[in-house]
Amino acid sequence: MPTGLDQETQQESKAIDLALLDRWQHDFPLVPHPFQVIASELGLREREVLERFQTLLANNAISRIGAILAPNTVGASTLAAVSVEKVDLDEAVRLINMEHGVNHNYERDHAVNLWFVVTATDEAELDASLARISSRLGKDVFDLRLERPFHLDLGFSIAGRPEDSLVKRRLRPANASMIEPDDREVLAALQDGLPLVFRPFHEIGRHAGRSEADVLARLERLSQAGVIRRFGVVVKHRTLGFGANAMVVFDIADEDVDAVGERLSHVPGVTLCYRRRRAxxxxxxxxxxxxxxxxxxxxxxxxxxxxxxxxxxxDMTVLFSTRCFRQRGPLLGAKQRDSGS
Incomplete structure (x- = not known):
């Protein structure tokens, strides 16, 4: 049975983990020794910060530390959906996840029950990827491309109240003209997350054939341009107790939708808000x-x-997610492969 001291130590340890999760979803230090900066702010040793992040990753509390990109600035992506009979669901998930660019795949409690995000190097490859998925399934797939984001930050407090959980930040237009040809190699090296080592950007540079200083300069430039929406900890909300994930969709007249979207994006508790193409x-x-x-x-x-x-x-409807089959960052390597061939 834990003693009072043991409980106090556990509480202190939990508080440190929460601080790492909350504080560093945004503004992760883009410096040669980022974990040293974090350690200094929290009064910890650099090695302890690294070990804690390693444990959080191993325990599925975070998916990675890395860049969240503005949609369709580096490559192309879409939200897609399909209606599948319950008995065929597992096979449908397998067929969808065969596609190299599928980085999210959820079941939702609706007749249109499989929802997934597809990424590709460009629009033509995205069209081809969706066509392959549709062919494998033998079904039409809804292609719900983004038309305008109102809030796409998805950084929220783990410790706070749900209604206060959203980190509200002004959504600046991304300046895609600031993207340089070699930026993709750096972002591709980051797609699985920052290596949890003392000099992670040096390691990224080694994989991308760049110096540490070059990697940091590129990430800073892309952040300033709004191409990187945020750089920081990407949490696994289900593991951390956020088990209710609702997608609320509305049919709003085209002449009204932008004004309504702006209004809804400021509602506490809304973690994303965007306009998408109808199907x-x-x-x-x-x-x-x-x-x-x-x-x-x-x-x-x-x-x-x-x-x-x-x-x-x-009209409106609410779709709660019931199962997550895949959640990872977008794949930004060379030309997307047809994994099913």
Whole structure:
């Protein structure tokens, strides 16, 4: 049975982990020894910070430390969905995940039940990737391409209240003209996350054929340009207790959708908000994501969204995720491969 001292030590250790998770989702130090900077701020040793991040990664609390890119600035991507019979679900997931560029794949509690993100080097390769998936499944796939982001940050407090969880930051337009030809090699070396070593950017440079200083300069430039939306810890929200993941979709008249999207993006508890292309059989064009610890905690946020859309809303539906089959960063290597061939 743990003593009072043991419990106090455990609580202190948990507090340190929460600080690492909360504070460093944004503004991760782009310096040669980033873990030393973090250690100094928290009053820890550099090695302890590294070991804690290694443990968080091993325990599936984080997926990586790395760059979150503005959509469709480096390569192309889309949200896709398909309706699959329950008995065929596992096979459908296997066929979808064969595709090299699929980096997210979720089951949601709706007739359109498989939702996945497909990434590619360019629009032509993205079209080809979707065609391969559709052919394997023998089904039409909804291609719901992003038209305008209102909030795409997805950094939220693990320790705070769900309604205060979103880190609200002004969404600057990405300046894609700042992307240089060799940036892709650096970002590709980062796609699995920053190596958890004392000089991680040196290691990234070694893989990308660049100096440490060059890597840091490129990441700083892309961050300033808004191509990198944030650089930091990417948490696994389910592992950390955020088990209710709701995608709330609305059918809003085209002339009203941008004003409504701007309004909904500021609602506490909304972690993403964006306008997407409609599809035949899927009339929805405005999407909000709500992450909460339970459905009961998500419902007040959803009700507020419902009230705010008011008379502009022609239809809406709520899709809670039930299973996650894949969650990783986008693949930015050389030309996407047809993994199913």
């Amino acid at each position: 035949s059989g899927w009339p929805f064009n405005l999407y909000c994501m709500v992450h909460a610890r339970s459905r009961a905690q998500a419902e007040p946020v959803i009700e507020r969204l419902k009230r705010l859309t008011g008379l502009t809303r022609r």
